[in-house]
């Protein structure tokens with residue numbers, strides 16, 4: 484029976500997939516399968532400096548080899564910058580974005596000078612330097628060709644969803660989560676929604692696309708658990724639907740360390756070349772090989 488469940492796997496083609504990716508993709512695929520729903524693959528390749536077409540092709544090859552299939556066409560984020568620009572415009576029109584000209588160095592210096600670095604979920608929180616620039620200075624620096632990112636004015640954004648606090652989202656394991664302005668302001672501050680070198684950001688694109696593609700259940704690694712609070716705010720600002728979430732733990736190596744491309748995780752294609760079967764990969768990932776196509 485066809486159900487309304489839509490899941491997705493959204494890898495970034497910055498290297499070859501390893502066992503941890505197989506596990507993540509397997510969970511997404513299984514959840515769709517078990518619900519009689521749909522499974523999508525999305526290529527998150529907005530970071531043109533790190534993503535490479537050969538890695539995108541390798542994702543297709545490796546996941547096919549594992550026996551997974553997905554709906555075509557596959558959405559590749561790098562082909563949809565106009566979509567993300569339209570969303571940014573909507574925030575711009577409400578005065579919720581501002582250009583930030585700071586370099587990483589300047590931000591670090593600013594934080595050092597302040598003597599303390601409020602620590603957020605993604606490292607030090609931006610001190611807000613460029614939020615205070617006058618309209619004239621902004622215009623002048625943009626006209627002079629200075630590179631800038633677009634930051635969300637978090638406090639202003641929170642006021643835009645006034646009266647609806649706390650926002651809620653649901654994680655299958657952790658249960659109902661409440662999002663408050665304090666958590667967003669202290670945990671994220673004025674996040675970058677469009678980078679200097681890329682006119683979009685992970686947070687914007689992932690939330691946009693999950694809404695556009697009608698994803699009802701987001702399965703992903705627990706490293707993104709806190710990011711979901713921010714995604715929930717974006718959903719509220721844009722009026723996008725709120726999917727259910729299932730953040731899963733990471734596969735660990737025998738020393739208890741998280742599997743990572745550069746360190747301890749053999750690439751799926753190397754396993755394949757060494758004669759390892761897809762069934763053995765699923766087994767190693769702790770998923771039942773019998774649940775997957777042969």
Ligand code: GLU
Nearest residue numbers: 493494495527689703707
């Ligand atoms: N593209 C992200 C990654 O490869 C995953 C995004 C997500 O599942 O929300 O880490």
